[in-house]
Amino acid sequence: MNPAIDGVAASRGGDDRAALPRLKSELLELNMGPQHPSTHGVLRLLIHTDGEIVHSVRPYIGYLHRCAEKIGEGCDCRQFVVYTDRLDYLAPMNCNFGYVVAVEKLMGIAVPERAEHIRVICAELQRIASHLIAFGTFGLDMGAWTPLLYAFREREVILNIFERLCGGRMLYNYYDIGGVRFDLPDGFAEEVVDFIDMFERKLDEYNTLLSYNKIFIERTADVGVLSVADANAYGCTGPVLRGSGVAWDCRRDDPYSIYDRFEFDVPTGQGEMGTVGDSWDRYMVRIREMAESCRIVRQAVKALPEGPIRTPELKKIVKVPAGAAYTRTESSKGELGFYVIADGGATPFRLKIRSPSFSNLHVIEKIGPGQMISDLVATVGSLDLVLGEIDR
């Protein structure tokens, strides 16, 4: 007999098994993914269920493995930026940012002021775009289709801004070692401010439509509660950690680039609708972060100086000196770390990427069991995973 089933039978208070000695029950093994509408990519969850109740969850990853780290050892630092686009394909600007910061730290070069501001503006716009996808697809997981379309409508404006900036709509390859690749097009600042003005009003619309909808709260409050201890043990970062009530944000607590100059709050889960660290809290942290990103963009646009957009003395092929550098940046999913070790050759000796989604995913083993299948979908959705980053 399966101990899990025995436990369930006992907890249901009946010794029914004595009355039905020949009735054999077993857990149902269910493969959720890699082709499944709500696994946000090619994630495969092997779940065992007793009826609608999930008994165990085990994520299987690697369907999107592209050897990103190994490629990083084979090409020079400037060439690798294009591969970072493909890590978290919903937030390529943030990934670019993380990598160039690591290489610049290793090389010990300073970035011109204008480039720093442009970087921050792009990173925060990208964070909004990424959180919009998280918001939309989470609504979709909950059975609400319309928020996704609204999210894409606003994201489209950001994509248009980026397209004018660098030509790309999905993969930008915009950040460069020592700066950014292109200067801002005419009217960029006005365009961004117009978008922020429009977008801040849209956030209220999202809250009315989804965040404070009774059914939505019923579905997400008290679902997939992640305690601070578990979040720390699994190395969760980003909105997943902040949803559990920990106010930790690299941009504020371990500032990189010029984030220490801007004023913004770090929203955390308060357990308004249920327990601290439930799916609603994680969701709401993202909604509030979008408002904070708007604040940062406003300040950065206002302070945008004139000047060069790239460190002038860098050659076409960037040679990194021997040594090692680790940097962490706050991407839209959490702490994105790049560890670059160089031996003085043309390419890095070793490149290690610490992707936030990878750590965030694995808490599902801990908080998944005991829920219903629908809640598992809600929990996975609230973690906002991107498989490109998990598998690398």
Added chain:
Amino acid sequence: MEQVTALFARIAGAGTLSPQLLLWLGALTMALIMALVMAACAIVFTWAERKVAGFIQSRYGPMRVGRWHGIAQPIADMLKILQKEDIIPADADRKFFILAPFVLFIGSLMAWAAIPFAPGFVAADLDMGLLYIFAASSLVTIGILMSGWASNNKWSLYGAARGAAQIVSYEIPLALAVVPVVLYAGSLNMTDIVVAQQGGIWKWFALRNPFLFVSFLIYFLASIAEVNRTPFDLPETESELVAGYHTEYSGMRFAFFFLAEYANLFLVSCIATAVFLGGWGHPVPGLNFAPALVFLAKAVLLVLAQIWIRWTLPRLRVDQLMHVCWKVMIPLALVCLAGSGVWMLAFVRFA
């Protein structure tokens, strides 16, 4: 149906056809008309659903096929789906797999027989019409269970189990909500129920007393669950169960599920129109519309309301769904039943 039979008799000349044959001819004609009307409605509603969804989501929906706002899109879809390969999974239970879509479809088709669209325009003017409708539409449960089991797919099985539990549960508030109407009308005959509501908007059962109004709301919500639509679309929950009980279906068999869904959607709206909203009666005095058009207009409005709800709300969880049914709707429906009875005693004098 009597008119149709009489028409046949007149065409052939009195006395040339046996009454038995006339009856069969009449029944077949009515069935054909009903099936065509139903298929046409289902096709129009797939287009309407996409357009309304488009408007709600600030986009256009279909715009190309058929020049005017993609009006021919459903026809293009049907043609496409007809050409699709008919796949039956290797391990499926072939007999039931093939049979299931038809059982589902026939279930909703049968119920149409007792819907009175206009005075005299009803395929079968049964004395227990309301009971018959509920009985016939329960066949849908069998169809869902069959498809889920026969597909030999775990997701389908989940969908089928959820679907069966949901529909069986929601039939109770659905039926309880119409009992007060039966009290008022004193009949289960659908035509009688509609006739009892003629003579002004305040004669409509939904507006006769507050309890009946709540009954109408209960009926409306339960009917959304009955046709598996958001926020009660648990049997097919795209984001959880892939496509629920029809995951393994493709081509024409899938189209049957699709048609049955929209036919059911329209069916429950027609029942609501006949039972609660005065059927073909309209409030404008002296204006003589075609009664069937008035009936259809009301039903279409109800369908639009259901489409609107679908594209606005998230979905409930399976236990919350049962909670709403057993702990909220059924007690409330019983209260409404008792309240309507008391109201009748207090305010309506028995003739």
